[in-house]
Amino acid sequence: MKLKNKITAVLISMMCFACQASAYDIAVFVDGTRVNFDTAPVIINNRTMVPMRAIFESLGAQVEWDQQSETVFGTLGDTNISITIGSSEMVKNGEPVTLDSPPVIIDDRTLVPVRAISESFGCTVNWDEATQTVHIISNTSEYFIPELIPEYSGSAYVTVNGNEPYFDEMSNVSFENYSELDYLGRCGPAYACLSIDTMPTEERGNIGMIKPSGWVTAKYDFVDGKYLYNRCHLIGFQLSAENANEKNLITGTRYMNTEGMLQFENMTADYIEDTGNHVMYRVTPDFRDSELVARGVLMEAESVEDGGIGLSYNVYCYNVQPGIVINYADGSSYAYDKQTDNNIERTYILNVRSKKFHYPDCSGVSNMSEKNKQEYTGSREELIEMGYSPCGICSP
Numbered sequence: 001m002k003l004k005n006k007i008t009a010v011l012i013s014m015m016c017f018a019c020q021a022s023a024y025d026i027a028v029f030v031d032g033t034r035v036n037f038d039t040a041p042v043i044i045n046n047r048t049m050v051p052m053r054a055i056f057e058s059l060g061a062q063v064e065w066d067q068q069s070e071t072v073f074g075t076l077g078d079t080n081i082s083i084t085i086g087s088s089e090m091v092k093n094g095e096p097v098t099l100d101s102p103p104v105i106i107d108d109r110t111l112v113p114v115r116a117i118s119e120s121f122g123c124t125v126n127w128d129e130a131t132q133t134v135h136i137i138s139n140t141s142e143y144f145i146p147e148l149i150p151e152y153s154g155s156a157y158v159t160v161n162g163n164e165p166y167f168d169e170m171s172n173v174s175f176e177n178y179s180e181l182d183y184l185g186r187c188g189p190a191y192a193c194l195s196i197d198t199m200p201t202e203e204r205g206n207i208g209m210i211k212p213s214g215w216v217t218a219k220y221d222f223v224d225g226k227y228l229y230n231r232c233h234l235i236g237f238q239l240s241a242e243n244a245n246e247k248n249l250i251t252g253t254r255y256m257n258t259e260g261m262l263q264f265e266n267m268t269a270d271y272i273e274d275t276g277n278h279v280m281y282r283v284t285p286d287f288r289d290s291e292l293v294a295r296g297v298l299m300e301a302e303s304v305e306d307g308g309i310g311l312s313y314n315v316y317c318y319n320v321q322p323g324i325v326i327n328y329a330d331g332s333s334y335a336y337d338k339q340t341d342n343n344i345e346r347t348y349i350l351n352v353r354s355k356k357f358h359y360p361d362c363s364g365v366s367n368m369s370e371k372n373k374q375e376y377t378g379s380r381e382e383l384i385e386m387g388y389s390p391c392g393i394c395s396p
C-alpha cells in the first residue's frame with residue numbers, strides 16, 4: 001500500500017469509527033433478502049459503504065481481489081468493473097466512472113460503495129432514510145435499458161432494438177417463469193416458452209381481488225370503458241392461462257391494454273394456434289426508481305421452430321392514457337385540461353361520417369374507411385365549432 005493511501009485509509013477508518021458508533025445499523029436488502037455482513041456498513045461522503053465480497057456475491061457477481069494493486073474485479077453477465085482502494089475512479093467495461101466515495105479498508109475488510117457497484121450491474125437502488133435501509137432490485141434486467149426508450153409521443157408503442165428480441169436462449173420445451181414481487185410489491189419480468197400447452201382450456205376467472213402495486217380505482221367519462229386502470233396481465237391470459245397470479249398482474253391503463261399490448265398478444269396466440277410451434281416470450285415491466293406504477297412494458301417474442309421467421313418482435317408499450325396525467329409514484333391521476341390546448345394548430349384526422357376527430361396515429365384511424373377519412377390542420381376549437389367531437393381512444 002502506498003503511504004498516502006495508507007494514511008487516508010487510517011484517517012477514514014478513524015472517521016468511520018465515529019459515524020459507525022452514532023449511526024443506526026444500516027441494513028441492505030437484495031430483492032427483499034437481507035445481506036449478512038461480517039463488518040457493518042458505514043456511510044462516508046453520504047455514500048453507504050459495504051463489505052465487498054458479500055455484496056458482489058449477493059448480486060450474483062464473480063469477484064476477485066488483487067492484493068498487489070489493491071483492486072477488486074467484479075463480473076456479472078456482460079459487465080466487468082474494477083475498483084481500487086483509495087481511487088475515486090471505477091472502471092466499467094473499460095470506461096472510467098467517478099465515485100463519490102472510493103473503496104476503503106476498515107478492520108481488514110474492503111468496503112465498497114453499494115450504489116455505484118449495484119447500478120453498474122444494472123440494478124436499481126433505493127435508500128430509505130427513515131429506516132436506514134438500502135434496497136437493491138436486481139431484476140432490472142441487463143437487456144432492457146429504460147433510458148433508450150423515447151418519451152411517449154402519440155403512438156401506443158415503439159419498436160426497440162430494431163424489433164429484434166434480446167433472448168439468449170431458445171427452448172422447445174414449454175415453461176413459464178414469473179419474478180417474485182419486490183419489496184414494494186412490484187412485478188418483475190415474466191418469461192416463458194409458450195405453446196398450445198400453456199394456453200387456457202377454461203374460461204378466465206375473477207381477478208378483482210388482486211391489488212397490483214399502485215392500484216387506484218379511477219373513472220373518467222372520456223376513457224373507453226370509463227376505468228383508467230385495468231389489472232393488466234404481463235403474459236396475457238390467452239397465452240399463459242394465468243388468471244389471478246399476482247406476479248403476472250400490473251396496474252395498466254386501458255390504453256396500454258387495448259391499444260398497446262393486445263394486438264401483440266393476439267398475433268402471438270394466432271401464430272401458436274396456426275402452427276403448433278413454441279414462442280419465446282418475455283414481458284418486462286418498466287418500474288423507475290421506487291415508482292409503484294410502471295412507465296410501460298417491454299414485450300419480446302420469437303418463434304422457436306422456424307427461428308423467428310414466423311413471429312419476432314421487440315416493442316415497448318407505454319402505460320399512458322391520452323388526456324390524463326398519471327403520477328407514476330402512487331397511481332394518482334387527473335384529466336389534462338384541454339382548454340389550454342384549444343387554440344393550438346396541429347394535424348388531426350377526421351371521420352366525416354361519425355364526426356369524430358383523432359390524432360393521426362390512433363388505431364381508430366387505421367380502421368377508418370378511406371371515404372370517411374379526411375386530414376385537417378387547425379385547432380381543436382375550430383373542429384368543435386364544426387360539430388366534431390374528440391375520439392374516446394386517442395382523446396385528442
Ligand SMILES: [Zn+2]
Nearest residue numbers: 358362391394
Ligand atoms: Zn382516436
